[in-house]
Amino acid sequence: xxxxxxxxxxxxxxxxxxxxxxxxxxxxxxxxxxxxxxxxxxxxxxxxxxxxxxxxxxxxxxxxxxxxxxxxxxxxxxxxxxxxxxxxxxxxxxxxxxxxxxxxxxxxxxxxxxxxxxxxxxxxxxxxxxxxxxxxxxxxxxxxxxxxxxxxxxxxxxxxxxxxxxxxxxxxxxxxxxxxxxxxxxxxxxxxxxxxxxxxxxxxxxxxxxxxxxxxxxxxxxxxxxxxxxxxxxxxxxxxxxxxxxxxxxxxxxxxxxxxxxxxxxxxxxxxxxxxxxxxxxxxxxxxxxxxxxxxxxxxxxxxxxxxxxxxxxxxxxxxxxxxxxxxxxxxxxxxxxxxxxxxxxxxxxxxxxxxxxxxxxxxxxxxxxxxxxxxxxxxxxxx
Amino acid sequence: xxxxxxxxxxxxxxxxxxxxxxxxxxxxxxxxxxxxxxxxxxxxxxxxxxxxxxxxxxxxxxxxxxxxxxxxxxxxxxxxxxxxxxxxxxxxxxxxxxxxxxxxxxxxxxxxxxxxxxxxxxxxxxxxxxxxxxxxxxxxxxxxxxxxxxxxxxxxxxxxxxxxxxxxxxxxxxxxxxxxxxxxxxxxxxxxxxxxxxxxxxxxxxxxxxxxxxxxxxxxxxxxxxxxxxxxxxxxxxxxxxxxxxxxxxxxxxxxxxxxxxxxxxxxxxxxxxxxxxxxxxxxxxxxxxxxxxxxxxxxxxxxxxxxxxxxxxx
Numbered sequence: 126x127x128x129x130x131x132x133x134x135x136x137x138x139x140x141x142x143x144x145x146x147x148x149x150x151x152x153x154x155x156x157x158x159x160x161x162x163x164x165x166x167x168x169x170x171x172x173x174x175x176x177x178x179x180x181x182x183x184x185x186x187x188x189x190x191x192x193x194x195x196x197x198x199x200x201x202x203x204x205x206x207x208x209x210x211x212x213x214x215x216x217x218x219x220x221x222x223x224x225x226x227x228x229x230x231x232x233x234x235x236x237x238x239x240x241x242x243x244x245x246x247x248x249x250x251x252x253x254x255x256x257x258x259x260x261x262x263x264x265x266x267x268x269x270x271x272x273x274x275x276x277x278x279x280x281x282x283x284x285x286x287x288x289x290x291x292x293x294x295x296x297x298x299x300x301x302x303x304x305x306x307x308x309x310x311x312x313x314x315x316x317x318x319x320x321x322x323x324x325x326x327x328x329x330x331x332x333x334x335x336x337x338x339x340x341x342x343x344x345x346x347x348x349x350x351x352x353x354x355x356x357x358x359x360x361x362x363x364x365x366x367x368x369x370x371x372x373x374x375x376x377x378x379x380x381x382x383x384x385x386x387x388x389x390x391x392x393x394x395x396x397x398x399x400x401x402x403x404x405x406x407x408x409x410x411x412x413x414x415x416x417x418x419x420x421x422x423x424x425x426x427x428x429x430x431x432x433x434x435x436x437x438x439x440x441x442x443x444x445x446x447x448x449x450x451x452x453x454x455x456x457x458x459x460x461x462x463x464x465x466x467x468x469x470x471x472x473x474x475x476x477x478x479x480x481x482x483x484x485x486x487x488x489x490x491x492x493x494x495x496x497x498x499x500x501x502x503x504x505x506x507x508x509x
Numbered sequence: 510x511x512x513x514x515x516x517x518x519x520x521x522x523x524x525x526x527x528x529x530x531x532x533x534x535x536x537x538x539x540x541x542x543x544x545x546x547x548x549x550x551x552x553x554x555x556x557x558x559x560x561x562x563x564x565x566x567x568x569x570x571x572x573x574x575x576x577x578x579x580x581x582x583x584x585x586x587x588x589x590x591x592x593x594x595x596x597x598x599x600x601x602x603x604x605x606x607x608x609x610x611x612x613x614x615x616x617x618x619x620x621x622x623x624x625x626x627x628x629x630x631x632x633x634x635x636x637x638x639x640x641x642x643x644x645x646x647x648x649x650x651x652x653x654x655x656x657x658x659x660x661x662x663x664x665x666x667x668x669x670x671x672x673x674x675x676x677x678x679x680x681x682x683x684x685x686x687x688x689x690x691x692x693x694x695x696x697x698x699x700x701x702x703x704x705x706x707x708x709x710x711x712x713x714x715x716x717x718x719x720x721x722x723x724x725x726x727x728x729x730x731x732x733x734x735x736x737x738x739x740x741x742x743x744x745x746x747x748x749x750x751x752x753x754x755x756x757x758x759x760x761x762x763x764x765x766x767x768x769x770x771x772x773x774x775x776x777x778x779x780x781x782x783x784x785x786x787x788x789x790x791x792x793x794x795x796x797x798x799x800x801x802x803x804x805x806x807x808x809x810x811x812x813x814x815x816x817x818x819x820x821x822x823x824x
Contacts, residue, residue, distance in 0.1 A: 188619070188626060188730070188731060190619070190624060190626040190627055191626070191730075192626075192627060219731070305770075334774055336770050336773050336774065337773065337781075338781070339781045339782065340735075342730070343735050344726045344728055344730050344733055345721065345725070345726055345733060345734065345735055345737070345766075346735065346766055348725055348726045348727075349521070349525060349766040349767040349770060350766075350770045352521045352767060353518070353521070353767050353770035353771045353773075353774060354770070354774065355517075356514050356517035356518050356521060356771065357514055357771070357774045358512075358514075368728060368730060369629075369728055370726055370727065370728055373630065373726075373727040373728065392629055393629075503774075503776070504773070505776075505778065507778070507780075
């Protein structure tokens with residue numbers, strides 16, 4: 126990510142102006158929050174194309190500039206924009222699940238959206254809006270409640286996570302890899318398991334230490350978790366939905382960081398290792414094509430490498446050619462069906478066989494996995 | 510030995526406690542003059558974003574802390590005008606400050622192209638002492654391993670204790686907070702004292718916020734402080750408005766999150782929500798103890814005129 130490019134003078138002027146405005150804002154509205162909802166609407170008026178009647182609104186749960194989950198969704202949205210000339214694409218950011226999300230979905234419908242895309246677990250927030258507006262289509266991340274005008278989607282992050290695990294397993298010297306995550310549920314456990322299977326393929330002595338933060342995005346908490354991991358000897362940190370704080374802490378401790386749909390190769394180049402990247406545009410574009418053709422099908426879509434939903438950020442300078450070759454082999458194996466990371470026997474970290482010899486977890490069943498942590502993970506699924 | 514989890518965790522906790530210490534120390538000064546400012550969280554956020562910007566622009570930790578402190582002062586002066594001059598309800602004004610500070614800091618953080626959200630930390634935080642001292646077994650990382658600002662926090666505690674208890678200015682400040690009418694009669698300007706004390710409180714919160722972004726987290730995100738300001742509010746009550754007790758309390762609470770993760774890694778699962786409750790439960794217990802005991806603990810009670818606007822005519 127680029128450094129600040131403006132001259133100090135420009136910044137000073139900006140700041141002075143802001144400080145002057147502060148008193149006005151404070152006097153005028155006292156208790157109101159000027160920035161909780163920032164809508165940015167970009168309508169391409171120039172192209173009077175076939176698609177100019179089609180309005181897409183994307184609802185992001187965090188900042189579009191988080192450099193991770195939401196940035197990836199917005200980038201995919203931009204690809205949609207490029208694919209359908211003239212399409213009316215806009216987004217709203219920092220919409221928390223709950224009443225704010227319900228309002229955002231309703232606002233999008235009121236603004237004339239033909240398709241509303243929700244990028245996090247908005248299932249319960251949008252369900253009534255979708256039921257009341259059968260002519261509008263909705264795509265929402267995860268979720269399960271079937272509705273004729275709603276598509277659910279979830280990513281097979283294990284396809285990318287396995288490769289990140291190979292990188293981590295080959296880079297660690299202390300054989301301790303940290304993995305802070307927000308909460309424990311199937312998608313998180315599945316990704317953590319795939320990551321650990323990748324680690325253990327190249328380094329059976331390494332252990333992955335899971336830490337649960339009880340928050341999705343809180344850099345101050347993440348910093349303390351990363352520091353606790355570094356203090357405990359971790360020299361590689363991977364994570365799920367976190368900030369670049371992990372990169373900063375690992376850079377300070379001469380370790381490596383693995384992103385979760387983050388590209389921090391420019392941010393801390395020395396500490397950078399790898400990251401899967403999600404590309405949701407394939408799915409979005411397919412769905413819009415289907416809607417326009419009148420062939421929309423509701424239900425869950427699940428996609429990984431084969432479906433074109435996953436790609437990789439540039440690998441870090443310390444990732445060896447040997448590692449890259451193995452990754453290429455595994456990616457090719459997933460694409461042609463010759464490699465199956467969940468092929469048994471697989472033990473959980475309590476010593477129980479969870480996938481027996483000769484069995485596997487079929488691709489279609491994976492989204493229901495896992496309520497166990499694989500051997501090699503130090504940590505327990507938190508109670509409750 | 511200096512690689513042991515215990516020593517490294519204590520060192521991490523000392524750094525993590527510094528923002529809380531600065532904020533609590535500032536609030537103690539403000540409170541001792543009779544002004545209650547509940548807007549610490551908002552002032553910290555202002556300091557955090559402006560300090561991060563200043564650190565990026567200048568590359569200097571101290572400049573970042575000072576500019577961040579001034580960001581806190583800007584908000585604190587709004588509170589001073591409302592609470593001291595206009596005699597608005599101080600709770601309402603303080604709470605509004607949290608909302609204004611959180612919104613305005615997010616606004617600053619997202620304006621500009623590229624915005625501060627994607628900016629990397631421009632400040633290289635270096636330890637104050639030479640490696641000979643830092644490598645001493647055990648006490649090296651704990652006592653000598655930190656940057657200048659951590660030690661400034663300790664100096665600020667000593668200075669605040671001395672000024673409050675041993676100088677004429679400190680006496681005047683306390684007089685204004687205990688009995689503004691008598692202080693006024695003695696020729697002390699209540700308004701001036703309260704403005705200065707509120708500004709110092711803002712500076713402490715802003716500097717603490719700036720230290721958080723520049724020296725600890727190294728990045729800016731909306732709402733970054735995530736409740737640290739409220740811990741500082743609880744800590745002031747818990748410390749009975751005594752700077753040195755605030756130092757001890759900050760050390761205890763600053764390390765709470767880190768402690769939770771260290772325990773998790775040691776396979777001891779303490780729910781993190783339970784740890785997060787600790788400062789507030791402790792503050793409750795102290796408040797109950799103070800109000801239940803007849804005299805000795807009274808000395809740890811709030812300044813008598815806390816949150817009471819002073820009007821000469823209203824006597």
